[in-house]
Amino acid sequence: MSVIPVLEADVLRRQDPELAEILLGELARQSTTLQLIAAENFTSPAVLAALGSPLANKYAEGYPGARHHGGCEIVDVAERVAVDRAKALFGAEHANVQAHSGSSAVLAAYAALLRPGDTVLALGLPYGGHLTHGSPANFSGRWFDFVGYGVDAETGIVDYAQVRSLARLHRPKAIVCGSIAYPRHIDYAFFREVADEVGAYLIADAAHPIGLVAGGAAPNPVPYADVVCATTHKVLRGPRGGMLLCGSELAERVDRAVFPFTQGGAQMHTIAAKAVAFGEAATPAFTAYAHQVVANARVLAAGLAAEGLVVTTGGTDTHLITADPLPLGVDGRAARGQLAAAGMVLDCCALPHGDSRGLRLGTAAVTTQGMGEGEMAGIAALVAGVLRGRVDARSARDEVRDLVGGFPPYPG
Numbered sequence: 001m002s003v004i005p006v007l008e009a010d011v012l013r014r015q016d017p018e019l020a021e022i023l024l025g026e027l028a029r030q031s032t033t034l035q036l037i038a039a040e041n042f043t044s045p046a047v048l049a050a051l052g053s054p055l056a057n058k059y060a061e062g063y064p065g066a067r068h069h070g071g072c073e074i075v076d077v078a079e080r081v082a083v084d085r086a087k088a089l090f091g092a093e094h095a096n097v098q099a100h101s102g103s104s105a106v107l108a109a110y111a112a113l114l115r116p117g118d119t120v121l122a123l124g125l126p127y128g129g130h131l132t133h134g135s136p137a138n139f140s141g142r143w144f145d146f147v148g149y150g151v152d153a154e155t156g157i158v159d160y161a162q163v164r165s166l167a168r169l170h171r172p173k174a175i176v177c178g179s180i181a182y183p184r185h186i187d188y189a190f191f192r193e194v195a196d197e198v199g200a201y202l203i204a205d206a207a208h209p210i211g212l213v214a215g216g217a218a219p220n221p222v223p224y225a226d227v228v229c230a231t232t233h234k235v236l237r238g239p240r241g242g243m244l245l246c247g248s249e250l251a252e253r254v255d256r257a258v259f260p261f262t263q264g265g266a267q268m269h270t271i272a273a274k275a276v277a278f279g280e281a282a283t284p285a286f287t288a289y290a291h292q293v294v295a296n297a298r299v300l301a302a303g304l305a306a307e308g309l310v311v312t313t314g315g316t317d318t319h320l321i322t323a324d325p326l327p328l329g330v331d332g333r334a335a336r337g338q339l340a341a342a343g344m345v346l347d348c349c350a351l352p353h354g355d356s357r358g359l360r361l362g363t364a365a366v367t368t369q370g371m372g373e374g375e376m377a378g379i380a381a382l383v384a385g386v387l388r389g390r391v392d393a394r395s396a397r398d399e400v401r402d403l404v405g406g407f408p409p410y411p412g
């Protein structure tokens with residue numbers, strides 16, 4: 001199967017050669033550089049096939065059996081399959097697979113449980129909180145009164161004592177646990193205990209670890225949270241999109257918060273692709289993959305630390321690593337640019353209790369390509385070589401191209 005079937009048939013080349021070259025250019029970029037962005041991955045050809053299917057043509061406002069458009073009998077089956085697979089995969093009583101993104105899922109969770117002006121306790125943005133966790137530039141910060149908890153200044157671990165004290169002081173309507181730059185497992189049982197103590201809803205934003213949860217490599221928030229928000233890409237390796245998991249008592253509120261309150265018609269081709277990804281994630285091969293993602297991240301983190309970078313929390317439990325390159329004489333923004341020139345694509349992030357920006361890396365994509373601990377050690381050495389000036393960008397890019405050439409994301 002071609003990665004881009006429409007190009008195989010030369011349809012797009014004939015119809016729109018400019019866009020055909022753009023698509024091929026992006027495929028070439030992904031196939032010749034190291035994808036170390038923690039939020040990215042490579043979907044399977046089967047997921048891509050569903051995304052490019054005739055289901056993209058179908059308008060399907062509403063839910064299976066209760067659509068606002070005719071002709072939905074086939075897409076109803078696709079959505080039911082996606083819902084059933086998500087429920088089985090995560091042990092949830094209810095799943096909504098229509099959310100267009102992780103942010104859309106969080107918006108729907110807030111809409112289901114909160115009213116404008118309610119107080120919400122969440123990880124502060126300087127410590128890895130997401131924009132939807134109270135940024136003044138985001139709907140969350142404009143509509144709700146967010147209180148931020150932080151992390152321990154020495155260990156970088158969530159300050160659980162502060163969480164409890166702030167919850168008791170502010171009596172929030174909801175508590176959010178989850179992060180875009182926190183490399184350790186969340187103690188969901190603790191958050192459930194605090195939420196019960198102050199009468200708050202518990203919302204788990206599991207956009208990053210949900211794929212590890214599917215593979216049994218991270219704790220499952222579903223038994224503890226009132227609502228779990230997640231993405232279907234990242235480690236889960238599905239299409240770009242979101243989902244919500246909850247108990248049956250909140251099912252109707254969550255569904256109404258997605259449609260009709262915050263979204264219109266469902267993207268049925270994406271929902272079908274989510275179903276494919278959920279099916280793949282239920283296999284022993286995916287379980288092995290998820291554990292390899294974590295093993296790779298731990299080796300990469302240890303290698304970066306050995307090279308002189310300061311790794312936040314001293315390591316990782318997940319696919320995600322945050323590190324300060326300042327001991328090598330460069331801040332995060334400059335380091336990201338130098339590494340990009342060398343063919344290594346990663347992100348910057350805020351560092352807890354620091355004035356400079358750090359680096360955020362992930363191992364989901366390179367693990368999908370088949371790389372293991374040996375390659376991670378080599379990547380750590382190459383990162384340090386570039387940042388220390390021992391390896392020039394051209395030589396590093398050649399080394400990266402050779403490495404990725406041995407592990408093509410889409411062989412053939």
